[in-house]
Amino acid sequence: MEPSLDSNGKLIVCEGKSSRIYQMRDKSSNKKMALKCYHWNDPVLELRYQHLADIKKNNDISFIVPCKFIPQGTTIQGETNPVLLMDWIEGVPFREFIFRAAGVPRILDKLARLVLRIERKMYRAGLAHCCIEPDHIMLGSNASDERGVLILLDYDNIWVPSLAHRNILEISNPDYQHPGRLKEGIYGPLADRFPLLLFYTSLTAIKVMGPKFLKEKAPEQGLLFSKHDLENPNDSQIFKELLGQKDPFLRGLILEIQDSLARPMAWIPTLEDSVKNITQEAEKGSFGWAEVNFDSLPDTGPIEEESHSISLKDTINEMAATAANRILHGDFDAGIQLYIDCCERDPGNLQCRKKLRDAQMKKLDNKPPSGFGLGRSTKSRVQGWLKSSQFAKALEAGEEGLTYNPWDSAAMRVMGRAADGLGFNDTASWLFQSALKISPNDLEILQDLAEFLERQQDFRSARILWEKILRLNPSDQEAKDRAKELGASETMKRMTDNRDVIISSAPKEVTALAEEQRIRTLIQEKPQWAPYYIELTNLLKKANRLEEAESILRIGIVQSEGDKKLLLEIAHLEKLILTKRIDELKHILSQDKTWPFAKIAEDCLKTEQRRRDSELLKLRVEADPANMASKLELGQMLVELGEIDAAITELQQSRKDPRLSWKALISLGKCFSIKGNATLARRNLEDALKSLPQTEDSFRKEILFSLALSYASENDFAKAVEIGNEIANIDFTYQGIGKLLDEWLLRSKQGQ
Template identity: 35%
Template sequence: MSQAEPTRIKPPTAEQRRIATESFDKANRVISTGNYDYGINLLLTCCKLDPGNTVYRTTLRRAQKAKYRNNLRGSPLAFLTTSRHRARLKVAQQRRDYLAVLEHGEQILSRNPWDLSTQMDMAEAFEALELLDLAVFELDQARQKFGRDATLNRALARLFEKRGNFAHAIKLWQIVKETDPSDLEASHKAKDLAASETIQRGQYEESAQNKGDESDDPRFAPAPAAAASTASKSTTPATASGTVGQAAVDRLTREAAPLLAQIEANPTEASFYLKLAELYRKFRQDDRARAVLQQGLAATGQNFQIQVELMESDLEPLRKNFALTQDKLRKRIAGGLEAADEEHTLEDLRRLQAKLRLEILNREIELYRLKAERFPTDLSHRLELGNRLYLADRIDDAISELQQARKDVRLQGKALMQLGFCFKKRNNWRLAQRNFEEALALLATTDEPARKEILFALASGFAENGDLARAIDMGHELANLDFSFREIGKRLDEWQERLQNAAN
């Protein structure tokens, strides 16, 4: 029998999202009363409807563990009661039906949330579905009980390396080496990644972070400058290892004390967790800030602001890594990398850059979708979501979001321009031309960068579709603004020559 093609995650429909949201709210209510069985069943429904939703999955895992009071073994009869799901999970693995692996895996973890083999299988499924964040989460959960397991730590280290989180990967490879000193891979990995450890604690020049990616349409490039926004706010000096001096520690302790007291007195008030997390970030205590936000998320019933802060905090190191990788790539191309970095080939750097870019895009898509659903009247979130969907090559989804965004007159020009790029990428020049022309009429004359992009898109589009006369007209408009823009002068010469040859 031939194996089925790998399952791909499809975004849930509006109706599926509505059902999942209602089930999630109800699950939180019933779990707060101690009704774990009903709450877990509702959360299983949420995860089935929206398999890639991190909040649903993490809430489910907390509930599963709370049901057994974190006893690290689950139900005494778990092995017997899960045999059917184990068998079906293995069949699903063989067929590469990763969604089925996740569904059967959750049934097993509902009876024993510390089942190592199931967590490893689910992590593989998450990775195959390109849900790296959930793959890391699953293996990290397994480390609660099996923190020194070499196989587990090796798998998690590889995931961190795949995400570009080299500092965490190094720590895990070191644990593997300590567990098995004869493991040559662990020795080599820890040494190879040591030079990249500064990714997690370095601060980079804003110019390096503001340089766009290598997208064909630079107007759509993500803004990695946001990556350093939190670190740049810090006013407290730090040592090279990321720790602060004793005076700063004392100050942090003093300033955190009243906030900790407020949290203890009123644990459901989200603002206290947000303020404490901001304070920890100010002193470069990012791990503590994240721990506070996670604590607040559970205590406040998934407060929206805390969800957003957590998602942003997870994006920050990825953006830093992306900026550093781009910087290394530019130096490699220019032949200026230091000897210590020579083991990273040009292809390695390009592969890492592509992985980081996709990971950032996927997380930003999730973040802006969350904002768009929370604030349906603020269409700027739809514009940002459509932007990221375009970059992720999810063109039809991008068009849907951008068409919603253009209903806001303040966003029309940019939404129409981006719709033009979407239709052009979809090989529908008629619709691309229409949106570009409408955008050009709406965008302010002061927005010269956008106008240049549209003029170039129209000129090149007309040329590609055989309308050389209009291509030349648009090209001259662009040349009048910026003759050096994407070699428009040279292109005009080529188009005029082609037009003359056609006339002869």
């Protein structure tokens, strides 16, 4: 293999975004090859190309170029990076070819059919390119020497089911991507649907409108549509112009794009289904010219919204009046439930929430119950909803718990964070203040309220709270720094008298943008300060800009040298992204129950979720090494993940706690059984039996059954029968123990 030279004796090379591609020549066959040299390395690259090679062997995807990934490709100044060797494709870049063929409808029709074929075959192969744009498509010949076909290039970001938990390595051209993908960072089997819909629609529009239209309307990089058009379809001139055409099929496609922009990406149908449905509707006359008349369309949106809000307000008022009447007549349960229903329908209705709390306290004669705090299941639900950013659900679960103890300050604190997440500032403030009134020296409540007030630019109140935190905990360096910084912010605010007026009168989007810019400026001034990154991340999460939030946190982790709060925050964010991907797969299955790759991808994502959970637990254990419950939970999770040696370490420490010892011993028995050490497995299981509470019959049967199987596997059938009889005495139907006893008895007699 040697590099090819042009007529001037120079290397033939193409510059990519993150690599350089050289034309090479095989000396023996004289065949041209492409050598892609990366300037960087990522372990997922090799995995993706391995899976791609396997998929290509078993599927007809001739639009994918055969390639060979070489991990140890180049070494420059001691740094080793991979290379990719593939066939050299002779052809024309997609965008350039479209401009050449814009006046030939027959060719445009063929290209549109090829786009359809690519989507169909990739979906059937369980594959998504995830970086579809004209720079990654050529018109040329494939490996089967089929001429005039579309060839996809650049497979660094491909999605395959067994790597569903991995992230995209490169952001695609925004002129071809759903704005939701750029904000949310969605990466999965549906990532190509929207860009392929854009390609198909662009080809149809060029066929209808002609080459002159393309030359006039094509943006610098896109075909017809730009990032601005996709983010603002109602104000887009190209959308309006194409919707005004007489061709019903073209108009149907434009309406499909607008519908896709208004819905979550997971709800975008396949291009094949879209084309089929649009064709049928166009034949019925559904997209006829008479339907489009922009000037005559009535502007009913605001009226409908107003009537809806009035209807909701009336309903809430009626329900609240009924609730008050029920409580007046002593029917507290019915009244409280009605108030809870009001809060669920209108989470920001502070008046209803205050009346609900009064009713909850009055029901208990205004005396806090002896059992303080939420129940374990309710508490985990509230925290779970909060972690997954489902703030309304967190508020609902919190109110259910407060019905039993309306003085639970911990619940109010979590609910305050949820209300803040929804943007209900008055409700959040009231919940935080209520929690603080009950627990005035609770450091978590003080910190959450201080951070909330700082976001509301009430710097004076926030400073006072941070100073109180510092008095309660003099070693808290964060409290010391924040109090000092807020003192400066308070002074600056007093110097700008009209600032409050400007902020209060500005649109919500403007104030959010100003707040984002303020935090970014603070990060530039003090890049190692972790709380700024968390504050900016929370702002981005509210706007559903998850990918940006993750990127900010990774920068913060580097700058702060691994701050644990940032590590926890990114672990929570990654779990949220994984949950979104699982939801996307569930939606695919609801539409196509026969798609065989969903289960593989879902198992992959759930395994990764457990891995992230274990990482969170490790951080918790590091922060509180004496917490044996966390060590036990971590050990059990590591067993599920197959990390047996690490699990044994955590479980052996947690078994020292008498309250947890039997659970730890059961898990240790499983660990040693997996490692093939039957002696240690039985020893731990027998110790578990000794410390097992009398009420735990299900675990008793499980332990005895494991012991019986262990002895039977070593041909000690007499011992297996002895233990099996104990199980049969408790539950004769358990795991078919009756039949096993017969078998072991027979084997025992044969061995005598």
